[in-house]
Amino acid sequence: MISSLVAVTGAGGAVGGRVAARLARTGVPVRLLGRNPSRLPRLPGAVAAPAAAYGDGEAMRRALDGAHTLFLVSAHESPDRVLEHTTAVDAALAAGVERIVYVSFLGAAPDATFTFARDHWHTEAHLRMTGARHTFLRDSWYLAAIPAMTGPDGTLRGPGGEGRVSAVSHEDIADAASAVLLDEGTVHDGATYDLTGPEAFTLAEAAEELSRCTGRTIRYVPETREEAYASRAHYGAPEWEVAGWVTSYEAIAAGELDTVSDAVPTLTxxxxxxLATFLQENPESCRHLLPGA
Structure with a gap:
C-alpha cells in the first residue's frame, strides 16, 4: 500500500468518484477535489479540499498543497477547457505534486475528427512540456452512453456510418486508473494506455444488443452531418457543443474509435x-427504453 497523498479531481462524478472509492478502500490517503465540496462523497480516510475550479490556479494550488499524485479527470466540455486543464496542471506542479495521471480520450490528436479529442491532445502536449511525471489514460466512448443516447422512441441516431467503437465501462476505467495510481514505481511514467472494451461494434450492432436487453425493437438511424445538426437543434446548445456531439459520431465513421486494446485486462x-455484460449489470441504464416507459 502506498502512503503518499493522492488527490482526486471530479470526485463527485462517475469516474473520479469510483476511483476515489477504490483508493479509500485500500487505506491510501485521499484528498477529494471538486467545485462544490458538498457534492463530494464521504469516504473513510478521505478528506475534502476547499472548493477549487480548474481555471482558478490559486484555489487549485491551495487544494493540492501536500499531494504527491494528482488524478486529473478532464473538465466539463467548454470553449476554455484546454486553458482550464493547463491552469490546473501548472497549479499542481506549483503545489509540489510529483505525478499526474490524466484522463484523456482515445485517438487524441491535433487533427482528430472529434473536436473534444483535440482538447485532450493539447492538454497532453502541455503536460509533456512540463517534464513532470505523467500517465495518460485514453478512454473510449463510455458504454453507458450507448443507451443514454438512444431516445425513448427506440432510435439511436447519428452520423456514425458503419464505423465501429470500442466503448468501455466506467468500472473498467476506474479499475485501470486505480492500478496505475497505486503503483508508486516509475513503470507507468510516460505511458499512454488506451482503455477500451473487448470488442469494437457498429451502432447498428449496439441497437441489436439494446433490443435484446429491452425486449423491443431499437433501431440505429444513420444521419448525414446536416441531418445530425438539424435533429439536435431543439436542444438550443451552443455551436461548439453541438459540433462535439456530431463529430463524436463522425469519428466512429472515420474509423478513429475502433482500436481494441488489452490495457484494461493487463492493468486490472x-x-x-x-456491451452485453454492461447492460446485464446495469439494467437501469435501459429503463427509459423499456416497453411502456
Whole structure:
C-alpha cells in the first residue's frame, strides 16, 4: 500500500468518484477535489479540499498543497477547457505534486475528427512540456452512453456510418486508473494506455444488443452531418457543443474509435466488459427504453 497523498479531481462524478472509492478502500490517503465540496462523497480516510475550479490556479494550488499524485479527470466540455486543464496542471506542479495521471480520450490528436479529442491532445502536449511525471489514460466512448443516447422512441441516431467503437465501462476505467495510481514505481511514467472494451461494434450492432436487453425493437438511424445538426437543434446548445456531439459520431465513421486494446485486462487482471455484460449489470441504464416507459 502506498502512503503518499493522492488527490482526486471530479470526485463527485462517475469516474473520479469510483476511483476515489477504490483508493479509500485500500487505506491510501485521499484528498477529494471538486467545485462544490458538498457534492463530494464521504469516504473513510478521505478528506475534502476547499472548493477549487480548474481555471482558478490559486484555489487549485491551495487544494493540492501536500499531494504527491494528482488524478486529473478532464473538465466539463467548454470553449476554455484546454486553458482550464493547463491552469490546473501548472497549479499542481506549483503545489509540489510529483505525478499526474490524466484522463484523456482515445485517438487524441491535433487533427482528430472529434473536436473534444483535440482538447485532450493539447492538454497532453502541455503536460509533456512540463517534464513532470505523467500517465495518460485514453478512454473510449463510455458504454453507458450507448443507451443514454438512444431516445425513448427506440432510435439511436447519428452520423456514425458503419464505423465501429470500442466503448468501455466506467468500472473498467476506474479499475485501470486505480492500478496505475497505486503503483508508486516509475513503470507507468510516460505511458499512454488506451482503455477500451473487448470488442469494437457498429451502432447498428449496439441497437441489436439494446433490443435484446429491452425486449423491443431499437433501431440505429444513420444521419448525414446536416441531418445530425438539424435533429439536435431543439436542444438550443451552443455551436461548439453541438459540433462535439456530431463529430463524436463522425469519428466512429472515420474509423478513429475502433482500436481494441488489452490495457484494461493487463492493468486490472480481469477482462474488460463488453456491451452485453454492461447492460446485464446495469439494467437501469435501459429503463427509459423499456416497453411502456
Amino acid at each position: 487482471g480481469h477482462p474488460a466488459r463488453g
